[in-house]
Amino acid sequence: MAGTGMAALSSGHIQGVQDWWSQLTQASVLTELAALTASVTLAWLLVALLRRAVRADLDLPVLFGRKLIDGALFPLLLLCLGYAARALVLAAGQPLAVFRVALPVLVSLAVIRVGVKVLQAAFKDAPLIRALERSISWVAWAAMVLWVTGVLPLMLEELDQISWHVGSAKLSVRTLLEGAITAGAVLIVSLWISSAIEAQLLKSATGGDLSLRKAVSNAVRALLVGVGLLLGLSAVGIDLTALSVLGGAIGVGVGLGLQKLAASYVSGFVMLAERSVRIGDHVRIDNFEGRISDIKARYTIVRALSGRESVVPNEMFIANRIESLSLSDSHVVLSTLVTVAYASDVDLVTRLLLEAASAQPRVLAEPAPSVHLLNFGADGLEFSLNYWIADPENGQNNLRSEVNLAVLEAFRAHGIEIPYPQRVVHSTSK
Secondary structure (H helix, E strand, C coil): CHHHHHHHHHHHHHHHHHHHHHHHCCCHHHHHHHHHHHHHHHHHHHHHHHHHHHCCCCCCHHHHCCCCCCCCHHHHHHHHHHHHHHHHHHHCCCCCCHHHHHHHHHHHHHHHHHHHHHHHHHCCCCCCHHHHHHHHHHHHHHHHHHHHHCHHHHHHHHHHHCEEEECCEEEEHHHHHHHHHHHHHHHHHHHHHHHHHHHHHCCCCCHHHHHHHHHHHHHHHHHHHHHHHHHHHHHHCCCHHHHHHHHHHHHHHHHHCCHHHHHHHHHHHHHHHHCCCCCCCEEEECCEEEEEEEECCCEEEEECCCCCEEEEEHHHHHHCCCEECCCCCCCEEEEEEEEECCCCCHHHHHHHHHHHHHCCCCCCCCCCCEEEEEEECCCCEEEEEEEEECCHHHCCHHHHHHHHHHHHHHHHHCCCCCCCCCCCCCCCCC
16 A cells, blocks of 8 residues: 555656646746745845834844844745735636745745744853754755655655554654654744843843842743743643653652752752842852853853853852852952061051052052051061952952062162071081
């Protein structure tokens, strides 16, 4: 029966190709080309007008992209206008030749553009994005070719014959493929919505407000993706009531092997909700100091001034002690220790130290720099110069070096000696 079906399909394909070719050579093709050209022009004009109208108010990279026809809005509008033009051509009583190929091409283009743009917006720096984009493109174009040639319906019928029973449900390869496509479409729509919400929430947000909005964004994305997965499983034909057993198994797994991972996820939401740690804070954790550049659901990225980045599990911010240099106040005090000879003028040393610190633009005038005579050391008088800064994220050692250089230059200009260590060696001769 399969061979008979294949033979009948082959003869049907040949006849269909001959009919399509004969229609393609008729004068009515010019009407279809004109309608298609009008659809392209109208879609281009509508996107240009919408881009100019809303670009200044809304940031919609998925719809508009970087260029006029780069986003997903142009192929979507073109697809709708193409179907409208096709309906007008059919209403005029003319056969279809160009639209038989053009519409599947437009469908594939819309699927590719929407999928790629949503993935780029949702996972900006993920290493697998390029591979996923290529996969979506290959699958969409292959499906278009198979549909135009008429092979796709035959393949679906054959795949529907490969079936098996899972409990009371009957599954087939076709059902799984259609369910996977449906689940992918639902997930892409969920990511699209969550990316749009995240872009609007994080727009022009800073500090603690940014952290709170990041928490809301992560929660919305997790909720939408979870709903999308449930809808995808339902589309495959899996009974969602059976997930209660799976949920129990996952609970056991979390309690045993995934407790660290679960703790990091929970800690991430706690951090963002309590705002104990915020994006932009300067912190020191596990002997690593830097500025928090991003807070994810599972980990936090801490970027040092040297450019190195540390990926810290969120659990460490909850379970361990961390030093925050900018939680309640971004002011940080820096100190410079210097030793001068006992014969030095103490008032002059104090004045030179204060001038060296006050001359630096980053040093705050309030609180003012201060100088203290700490110790009568073995080698000389030990002074401490303390000064405050409000931008520790711009570096501390660089400013400390500038202050030290200014102190050294002032001491040399005024003849103040920084003594060498003095040691007395007693020797006995026999």
